[in-house]
Amino acid sequence: MSWLLAYRPFLEPLPVWNYWYLLVIPLCAAVAVVYKSMKCKTMSRVPLEAAAILLWILGGFGAAAIALMLLVNWLAK
């Protein structure tokens, strides 16, 4: 945890070199929330629908990653 103590917010990059792929989750969540806030007639529907679309986006990313991994492995043979 010493690497986190040395972190100076805004002045240095966040030391998440090994977990960078997890940063896609808040990005997709923000896109889902803003998109559904525009689309939904009432704001009470936003949390549930944003969660649903977030899962769709992450699922799509996962599927694309698996498909590309299989393609690369197949091409490498």
Next chain:
Amino acid sequence: MPLQYRNVMATEFRATSAPAPLVAVCGWLIPGSGYLLIGEWGRALMIGCTIILLFIAGLLIGGVRVIEVPGFNVDTGEKQMAQPMMTTTDAAGRSAITPALEPMLDPVTRRPMLNARGEQRMTPVPKRWVMEMSITSEIRDKPWSVPQALAGPIAIIGGWASLKAAEVDPKTIKTDPATGIADPKTGTQYGAITHARINEIGSLYLSVAGLLNLMAIIDCTWRASQINEKRKETL
């Protein structure tokens, strides 16, 4: 749960609304505030807070220096200067790109100076700020700055902070013990420059925040125009 809707954008018509251009400008100045002007508090808070948090998250991930300000050097934060150039053609018809020239002026009389053959003496045009010379090519070199600027004044403040973070901390400047002269090149900058994936992800967060704000501006402006049209019809 169905994810498809018949209407493109949900609209709840209200009795009054601010003019659409004012809604657009306010939406850029403070993300989400365009919705406030058309009376949609919940939407304004949700969209505004999300965009601002996304922008701040981008700065936390990549550091403030992830913002590349057009017209300023990425490494030093100083104004980017460039030599004006011109195309010349010699007697054989060969063209070449050389520094642009201007007549050399006498420092006292301010009149053009002449050489021994009575011709005007020429000197290279002084270096100029790249934003004055070619604003399009400078922005083309830093394309992320365009979507980031859509996030509003928060992006301008971030750009200013990025330039400030590129300054050298005077406490870190070392003095040569032999001469006693302090060399600014030995000092370290306040903020570290980011590289590789973290830089890309930070830039992406900031750019997505700007693009989401653009989407919000278009949406709230459209809603405002619809409300105003509906009001005109009822009058």
